[in-house]
Amino acid sequence: MEQPQHYWFGITYTFVCSRCHKVNSEKAGCSSTTNDSSKINLSLSKQKLCCQHCHFQIADGVVVDARIKSGTPESLRKEGFPFPADN
Numbered sequence: 001m002e003q004p005q006h007y008w009f010g011i012t013y014t015f016v017c018s019r020c021h022k023v024n025s026e027k028a029g030c031s032s033t034t035n036d037s038s039k040i041n042l043s044l045s046k047q048k049l050c051c052q053h054c055h056f057q058i059a060d061g062v063v064v065d066a067r068i069k070s071g072t073p074e075s076l077r078k079e080g081f082p083f084p085a086d087n
Contacts, residue, residue: 008031011028012027012069013027013047013066018059020051044068
């Protein structure tokens with residue numbers, strides 16, 4: 001049986017905390033068996049983010065800018081996205 005193809009993404013989340021009002025910018029890495037942007041955006045919208053400064057979980061309705069960049073684990077790691085070395 002053939003293994004599903006994996007697509008690799010680096011995501012940069014940026015938002016202003018509703019509690020301390022500081023700007024947060026956080027990088028994350030993920031893989032998916034689809035490159036369908038609507039499915040990826042749906043998955044990303046379910047992420048629970050916390051303020052890096054006051055550790056408050058952001059409230060519903062806070063606008064989060066999620067910039068998605070595709071690439072290989074190696075190319076994304078070189079850009080500062082957190083991918084383990086063995087991917």
